Amino acid sequence: xxxxxxxxxxxxxxxxxxxxxxxxxxxxxxxxxxxxxxxxxxxxxxxxxxxxxxxxxxxxxxxxxxxxxxxxxxxxxxxxxxxxxxxxxxxxxxxxxxxxxxxxxxxxxxxxxxxxxxxxxxxxxxxxxxxxxxxxxxxxxxxxxxxxxxxxxxxxxxxxxxxxxxxxxxxxxxxxxxxxxxxxxxxxxxxxxxxxxxxxxxxxxxxxxxxxxxxxxxxxxxxxxxxxxxxxxxxxxxxxxxxxxxxxxxx
Amino acid sequence: xxxxxxxxxxxxxxxxxxxxxxxxxxxxxxxxxxxxxxxxxxxxxxxxxxxxxxxxxxxxxxxxxxxxxxxxxxxxxxxxxxxxxxxxxxxxxxxxxxxxxxxxxxxxxxxxxxxxxxxxxxxxxxxxxxxxxxxxxxxxxxxxxxxxxxxxxxxxxxxxxxxxxxxxxxxxxxxxxxxxxxxxxxxxxxxxxxxxxxxxxxxxxxxxxxxxxxxxxxxxxxxxxxxxxxxxxxxxxxxxxxxxxxxxxxxxxxxxxxxxxxxxxxxxxxxxxxxxxxxxxxxxxxxxxxxxxxxxxxxxxxxxxxxxxxxxxxxxxxxxxxxxxxxxxxxxxxxxxxxxxxxxxxxxxxxxxxxxxxxxxxxxxxxxxxxxxxxxxxxxxxxxxxxxxxxxxxxxxxxxxxxxxxxxxxxxxxxxxxxxxxxxxxxxxxxxxxxxxxxxxxxxxxxxxxxxxxxxxxxxxxxxxxxxxxxxxxxxxxxxxxxxxxxxxxxx
Numbered sequence: 001x002x003x004x005x006x007x008x009x010x011x012x013x014x015x016x017x018x019x020x021x022x023x024x025x026x027x028x029x030x031x032x033x034x035x036x037x038x039x040x041x042x043x044x045x046x047x048x049x050x051x052x053x054x055x056x057x058x059x060x061x062x063x064x065x066x067x068x069x070x071x072x073x074x075x076x077x078x079x080x081x082x083x084x085x086x087x088x089x090x091x092x093x094x095x096x097x098x099x100x101x102x103x104x105x106x107x108x109x110x111x112x113x114x115x116x117x118x119x120x121x122x123x124x125x126x127x128x129x130x131x132x133x134x135x136x137x138x139x140x141x142x143x144x145x146x147x148x149x150x151x152x153x154x155x156x157x158x159x160x161x162x163x164x165x166x167x168x169x170x171x172x173x174x175x176x177x178x179x180x181x182x183x184x185x186x187x188x189x190x191x192x193x194x195x196x197x198x199x200x201x202x203x204x205x206x207x208x209x210x211x212x213x214x215x216x217x218x219x220x221x222x223x224x225x226x227x228x229x230x231x232x233x234x235x236x237x238x239x240x241x242x243x244x245x246x247x248x249x250x251x
Numbered sequence: 252x253x254x255x256x257x258x259x260x261x262x263x264x265x266x267x268x269x270x271x272x273x274x275x276x277x278x279x280x281x282x283x284x285x286x287x288x289x290x291x292x293x294x295x296x297x298x299x300x301x302x303x304x305x306x307x308x309x310x311x312x313x314x315x316x317x318x319x320x321x322x323x324x325x326x327x328x329x330x331x332x333x334x335x336x337x338x339x340x341x342x343x344x345x346x347x348x349x350x351x352x353x354x355x356x357x358x359x360x361x362x363x364x365x366x367x368x369x370x371x372x373x374x375x376x377x378x379x380x381x382x383x384x385x386x387x388x389x390x391x392x393x394x395x396x397x398x399x400x401x402x403x404x405x406x407x408x409x410x411x412x413x414x415x416x417x418x419x420x421x422x423x424x425x426x427x428x429x430x431x432x433x434x435x436x437x438x439x440x441x442x443x444x445x446x447x448x449x450x451x452x453x454x455x456x457x458x459x460x461x462x463x464x465x466x467x468x469x470x471x472x473x474x475x476x477x478x479x480x481x482x483x484x485x486x487x488x489x490x491x492x493x494x495x496x497x498x499x500x501x502x503x504x505x506x507x508x509x510x511x512x513x514x515x516x517x518x519x520x521x522x523x524x525x526x527x528x529x530x531x532x533x534x535x536x537x538x539x540x541x542x543x544x545x546x547x548x549x550x551x552x553x554x555x556x557x558x559x560x561x562x563x564x565x566x567x568x569x570x571x572x573x574x575x576x577x578x579x580x581x582x583x584x585x586x587x588x589x590x591x592x593x594x595x596x597x598x599x600x601x602x603x604x605x606x607x608x609x610x611x612x613x614x615x616x617x618x619x620x621x622x623x624x625x626x627x628x629x630x631x632x633x634x635x636x637x638x639x640x641x642x643x644x645x646x647x648x649x650x651x652x653x654x655x656x657x658x659x660x661x662x663x664x665x666x667x668x669x670x671x672x673x674x675x676x677x678x679x680x681x682x683x684x685x686x687x688x689x690x691x692x693x694x695x696x697x698x699x700x701x702x703x704x705x706x707x708x709x710x711x712x713x714x715x716x717x718x719x720x721x722x723x724x725x726x727x728x729x730x731x732x733x734x735x736x737x738x739x740x741x742x743x
Binding site for chain 2: 014037043058175180197
């Protein structure tokens, strides 16, 4: 199976370790991974801030870059939801504006074959035990667009529960938003920071060493808050946990 | 909408104080989390909840699509049943009609059922200006009125007050309005409720005019429905000689049978009850029973404009249950007052900028008062995709474009204050459609990473004021991929 990694602009620029972890994990599971070098950004920040028309060229670019692959895997719930939920909506809006079906037709091929990483593992590869080893106490935060947008359900938890050595503890108020919200974090920074601090306090109350999530944008906000509040916890993307083995453990 | 909120600062400024008010945060957290959990339980009991939710959505969409027809049918039904129908295009017209009707009775005071529509138009203030005193009779609305306060929640307007604060308000203010609070009043719920009951009872027995809204209006029968918990509504709807109901035009359902759906979904979504204690229904007037005169004031006030918007019109499905407020993490921290409208929370953030337009500072900021977490959409009993409408309204704010205002097609100009953001978005779009440019930027960031400041100046403070910045890695992923052919080249 020829699979394209859509790493996302945030991960590519700031979290290359997550990208390396996805490559390592999928390769270990026998998947041939390609990273199309022309990939950039799905346009989520533009779209969600109200710049739908600026997001359209990015969506078209995404479709050009990834259209030929059998599956597109992304380690981000929100970027995955952007393609799956909002690309069809962009097509509909263009049609409603009297611009015909061109955009909808251009974007249609990539929509059904874009998978968030944990979805790809559980639904497409059919695995929950990925042979990982991670001897740490971990709590899991289900990010909003993964949880409510893509409906990831218990997939990430099932994957974590199968990791050898990992102790998974429930996060109180897990379903509540961490307060990142893209440009919301800047436009409403007081409320965003208050939400982040509450999320960190809930995470701390579990006694876990690691707060795990499947989206580094949310982890950037939660981790930045953890560092400012000088907690002992650290944020780790789920890919890095699942890629970790006893021979090559992640720290 | 009401002038009460004119001149409100933008949402982020209004929320700034609320976030730091520990008492308010505590009150809201306790109240919203309690009701949130109860609602989830009440909804989980119903095996066909998803079907009810879908039915509610469809009934409302159908009604809105044929609103013209159903409004005329309603007018005919109400008139045939002995009522009088008035049409109000905006708040001023509705207020004028109601004040005129009260004056015709020769009365100078009215009792009120809790009503969002009359708050939306600022009816109490308008009546006050005409020398007519309006008494709120819902317990929480009474607390708000006595405290010279503003409502901060659709269902529990005094949610921002705790028991101690309510006791103080009763003790201090009740005597100004009527029967004083009993001596030695404590803050136990039973004593507070009794004080309110005694205070209100004399108003119910004296009042000759009642004013209400309605949760539903049935087009085929001309029946109005009020759903409530305290029985104060039943008093106001049955005891006075004249009843005036001010109702938004979107509150119609076509048939009596349609109520079946909403009388299940509304109480479970709002108060987390299987059925609310009082459901009052009346059809025009009946000899020797209830009010002799019934007037229905049908209120537009921006609803037709909202209906013209393909994406935004779904906000008119709202049945004012406030489930979205109770699950909203932003509402929980900012409080209801920050929304600058009688409609706070997620539904307010999509309703106010549509009913009032996006011209004012507060209305232009409301679509951004959300992290788009989607919890509101998940609990909405009529499936309003609030995040979708929020993003749509953000687009209206930053791009402008076609809209309908006061019945006329207009082309809105982009709101002020977004020039720098627009330039940044355009620059990012250019970089993201030129992978080479993106790569250049990433490399520059990586090479200069040792000299990056730990906190940002200017607008960047919004991030670094409360959060550390992420460390920029030595190389972006794409450089590693190219250098190692995806890890196969041996280098790590």
